[in-house]
Amino acid sequence: MSKILVTGGAGFIGANFVHYWRREYPADTIVVLDALTYAGNPASLKAVKSHKNFHFVHGNILDQPLVAGLLREYELDTIVHFAAESHVDRSIHGPDAFIETNIVGTHSMLKAAKEVWLSGSGREHRFHHVSTDEVYGSLRPDDPPFVETTAYAPNSPYSASKASSDHLVRSYHHTYGLQITTSNCSNNYGPYQFPEKLIPLVIVNILAGKSLPVYGDGQNIRDWLYVDDHCRGIDLVLKRGEAGGVYNIGGNNEWTNIDIVRQVCGLMDECFVRDEALKARFPDAPQVRGRKAESLITHVKDRPGHDRRYAIDAAKCRAELGYVPLESFETGIRRTITWMLDNEPWWRAVMDGSYRDWLDRNYGG
Ligand code: NAD
Numbered sequence: 001m002s003k004i005l006v007t008g009g010a011g012f013i014g015a016n017f018v019h020y021w022r023r024e025y026p027a028d029t030i031v032v033l034d035a036l037t038y039a040g041n042p043a044s045l046k047a048v049k050s051h052k053n054f055h056f057v058h059g060n061i062l063d064q065p066l067v068a069g070l071l072r073e074y075e076l077d078t079i080v081h082f083a084a085e086s087h088v089d090r091s092i093h094g095p096d097a098f099i100e101t102n103i104v105g106t107h108s109m110l111k112a113a114k115e116v117w118l119s120g121s122g123r124e125h126r127f128h129h130v131s132t133d134e135v136y137g138s139l140r141p142d143d144p145p146f147v148e149t150t151a152y153a154p155n156s157p158y159s160a161s162k163a164s165s166d167h168l169v170r171s172y173h174h175t176y177g178l179q180i181t182t183s184n185c186s187n188n189y190g191p192y193q194f195p196e197k198l199i200p201l202v203i204v205n206i207l208a209g210k211s212l213p214v215y216g217d218g219q220n221i222r223d224w225l226y227v228d229d230h231c232r233g234i235d236l237v238l239k240r241g242e243a244g245g246v247y248n249i250g251g252n253n254e255w256t257n258i259d260i261v262r263q264v265c266g267l268m269d270e271c272f273v274r275d276e277a278l279k280a281r282f283p284d285a286p287q288v289r290g291r292k293a294e295s296l297i298t299h300v301k302d303r304p305g306h307d308r309r310y311a312i313d314a315a316k317c318r319a320e321l322g323y324v325p326l327e328s329f330e331t332g333i334r335r336t337i338t339w340m341l342d343n344e345p346w347w348r349a350v351m352d353g354s355y356r357d358w359l360d361r362n363y364g365g
């Protein structure tokens with residue numbers, strides 16, 4: 001049985017991980033530590049919040065005494081570290097928060113873990129650091145996908161901050177013997193994703209009849225993975241991964257952005273044909289006027305420094321951990337669209353500010 005601290009557990013992947021872990025290991029203690037920045041949403045944890053072994057702590061990973069106190073109070077033996085500033089576009093406009101949370105915050109987490117776990121108690125422990133394929137930089141069309149030994153070449157303030165944190169994590173293993181693992185994952189999609197990221201943004205914009213902004217020529221490539229498959233990958237790394245090890249997690253599922261947007265448009269058109277009631281729920285959607293969702297696609301100015309292609313080679317995970325993604329893109333994207341249609345209050349609240357008001361009332365901002 002594990003007693004696990006999930007940082008950033010109110011964010012997209014963190015919340016999915018909490019639900020995954022609760023399902024797989026119902027008796028385990030889970031403590032979530034989250035600062036509830038704009039991307040953290042306690043509503044994403046509603047289904048687990050009254051569980052007796054679940055604890056939510058509103059706090060910052062930069063607060064080393066708080067983290068060390070939690071590790072001691074709950075006798076935690078595992079950290080899964082998701083908390084981060086995660087959006088590339090935001091890092092271009094305001095890098096400071098990325099340096100603070102992703103680099104200084106991760107270092108603060110490492111110091112707290114070292115203080116408690118390496119202080120002579122000899123407790124079995126594991127610090128798992130969740131990183132990204134973006135640290136490897138950008139691939140040309142014919143380059144082989146990223147492997148764990150690909151040289152780091154981060155191009156955005158976001159990926160540079162994640163790369164720095166990866167190096168700090170590595171150093172705490174080699175220098176102090178902290179039992180760490182790191183996973184570098186490709187683009188995730190699925191429930192609870194904040195609608196600033198491509199796939200949920202396209203879905204909510206179609207429903208609102210707003211334009212679908214495609215950066216540049218739309219030919220940039222990402223390797224998409226259903227979020228639950230990422231969570232399962234992390235579980236396998238925790239259970240079977242070697243301390244000090246690095247694991248690339250991916251879906252072997254490369255798409256150009258324009259094809260992703262067209263695919264989502266086509267599936268949304270199908271939804272409106274299948275379910276007439278959607279027209280009354282979403283009167284601004286193009287389908288209401290007999291138009292296709294694709295008519296909303298608009299090419300806009302490119303993201304500065306936009307990486308052309310990412311792709312993950314997950315052979316090490318497959319060979320050493322037995323990892324295979326379960327969800328195909330076809331099934332995963334349908335599940336995601338269905339989830340968005342079934343959970344309108346979740347994304348409406350995130351977008352209309354009532355969720356911010358609720359945060360202010362409950363957590364003082
Ligand atoms: P997200 O932005 O949805 O969630 C981040 C969470 O961290 C939020 O709940 C936020 O409130 C919390 N947080 C931010 N700063 C904090 C701080 N200082 N202290 C405590 N909590 C803080 O991000 P996500 O998409 O769920 O990504 C989670 C992790 O996975 C990140 O480390 C990211 O780099 C990595 N990752 C994401 C993807 C992806 O496609 N989304 C892919 C690979 C790796």
Ligand code: DAU
Pocket residue numbers: 086087088089131132133134185186187188196197198199201213214215220221222257303310
């Ligand atoms: O590769 C893993 C990374 O994937 C994670 O480390 C990041 O945390 C996560 O945000 C994601 O980064 P991307 O920049 O790839 O994701 P995003 O959804 O912002 O964009 C996906 C692609 O779509 C990218 O090429 C930019 C493009 N895009 C994005 C938005 C928001 C558009 O063309 N239009 C848009 O409006």
